[in-house]
Amino acid sequence: MKAGRGRGIALALAGSVLWGASGIAGQILLQDRGVTPEWLSAARMIGAGLLLLLMDGAQHGRELFAVWRERRTAAMLVCFAVLGMVGVQYTYFAAIALSNAATATILQYMMPILVILWTAFSEGCRPSGRVLAALVLAVGGTALMVTRGEWGTLAISPAALFWGLLSAAGAAFYIIQPRPLLARWRSSLIVGWGMLLGGLFLSPLAGLFTPPGQWDGTAYGALAFVIVFGTAAAFWLYISSVEYIEPGEASLLNSMEPLSSLLFSAVFLGMTFGAAELAGAAAILAAVLSVSRQG
Numbered sequence: 001m002k003a004g005r006g007r008g009i010a011l012a013l014a015g016s017v018l019w020g021a022s023g024i025a026g027q028i029l030l031q032d033r034g035v036t037p038e039w040l041s042a043a044r045m046i047g048a049g050l051l052l053l054l055m056d057g058a059q060h061g062r063e064l065f066a067v068w069r070e071r072r073t074a075a076m077l078v079c080f081a082v083l084g085m086v087g088v089q090y091t092y093f094a095a096i097a098l099s100n101a102a103t104a105t106i107l108q109y110m111m112p113i114l115v116i117l118w119t120a121f122s123e124g125c126r127p128s129g130r131v132l133a134a135l136v137l138a139v140g141g142t143a144l145m146v147t148r149g150e151w152g153t154l155a156i157s158p159a160a161l162f163w164g165l166l167s168a169a170g171a172a173f174y175i176i177q178p179r180p181l182l183a184r185w186r187s188s189l190i191v192g193w194g195m196l197l198g199g200l201f202l203s204p205l206a207g208l209f210t211p212p213g214q215w216d217g218t219a220y221g222a223l224a225f226v227i228v229f230g231t232a233a234a235f236w237l238y239i240s241s242v243e244y245i246e247p248g249e250a251s252l253l254n255s256m257e258p259l260s261s262l263l264f265s266a267v268f269l270g271m272t273f274g275a276a277e278l279a280g281a282a283a284i285l286a287a288v289l290s291v292s293r294q295g
Contacts, residue, residue, distance in 0.1 A: 008244025012253040015237035020260030022230020023092075023101030024268055025222040030097040033222075034213035037093035038206035042199045043223065045089055046208075048231035049195030055236065056188045067185050067193065077193055080178045085191075085198035087170035091163050098160035100271060103145060105261040106281050107164030110138050111171035112288050118176060134287040141283025149276030187239050195231075255285055 029035040057064040068074050088108075095104035113135055120127040127135075142165075148155040156164075181190050213219070241250050262281060265271040273281075 004244045008241045008250070009253060011237045012241035012245065012250045013256055015234045015241065016254045016256035017260045018229050018234035018237070019254075020105060020257040021264055022226050022234065023096060023105050023261050024264045025225045025230060026093055027096050027101040027265075027269065028222045029213070029219060029226070030093060031100075033215070033219045035219070036206065036212050037090055037097050038202060039208065039212055040093050040223075040226070041086070041089040042202040042206040042208050043211075044226050044231055045085060045195040045199030045202070047199075047227035048235075049192050049197075049199060051228065051232035052188050052192030052235065053196065055232075056186065056192055060186070060189075064189070067181070067189060073181060073184070076178070076181055077190065078197060080174075080181065080190070081194040081197035082201050084170070084174040084177050085194040086202055088167065088174045089198065090202065091167035091170045095160055095163040095167050098163060099156045100265060100269075102258070102261045102265040102271065102273070102281075103156060103160070104164050104167065106145065106258045106284055107142065107161075108167040108171055109255075109258045109284060109288060110142070110165075110168040111175065113138050114168060114172035115175050118172060130290060134290045137283050137290070138287035141280040141287065144276045144280030144283065146280075147276070148274055149279075155277075188236070191235060255289060258285065 026040060029040055030037065053064060067077060092104055092108055095107065113131070116131055117127055117135070120131065146154055146156050146161050154161065178190055178194070238250065238254070241253075258281065262273065262278075266273070
């Protein structure tokens with residue numbers, strides 16, 4: 001293996017593991033400390049957005065504000081921030097608050113299948129047999145996870161399932177909508193502005209300056225981890241990996257996110273998962289890996 005390729009793989013894996021770990025830190029804040037999904041989403045986006053913009057500005061200087069010079073691109077960026085960034089962040093934390101980080105992460109990980117289905121229908125072509133098979137596998141895996149193999153009953157609340165699936169849809173929009181922007185501008189620039197604006201948009205609803213819940217050293221540490229390592233650093237590692245490996249390879253390595261979330265949930269939160277839940281998680285991962293490998 002070439003040194004550059006090995007570095008790229010290591011960067012992508014590190015970013016994915018940090019993303020998975022951030023869900024665990026978020027679960028501590030949401031379930032153990034009583035922080036609301038709205039507040040945590042706003043704080044995470046503002047903090048991480050500022051960090052990403054500072055890092056981008058240090059490298060590219062005055063180009064930091066170039067995206068705002070055209071009315072059309074500015075409008076697209078605002079749309080991305082309000083609908084894409086707020087959508088994916090808030091729904092994810094809402095799903096964690098109602099279930100757990102591992103379940104929310106795996107449900108959100110159905111996003112690539114939704115993206116491929118949307119692309120197929122928007123381009124007027126039928127999904128391939130592989131995509132349809134992957135869809136069946138993903139739906140079956142989700143059913144196993146949310147019922148634990150006991151058909152007719154839900155192991156998580158209907159609200160948790162709703163927010164988890166909505167998180168996958170929000171993540172799909174997050175991927176599809178900003179493609180014209182990402183074709184012209186750096187991903188760190190677009191995501192940095194999107195996070196900052198999305199956090200500011202959500203702030204009035206979240207009551208940003210009156211943090212809810214109980215705050216102690218653990219809570220502050222978890223919040224710092226979510227912002228610095230689980231968001232800004234994770235994203236920076238991930239986009240840095242594509243300097244050494246193909247984007248498709250990086251997306252495949254992103255499968256470590258739900259797997260690490262399962263592992264961290266078991267190790268740090270003492271959670272246990274039955275055979276049906278593990279089989280469901282494996283089915284969803286297999287479906288995503290299958291469609292990611294095509295083409």
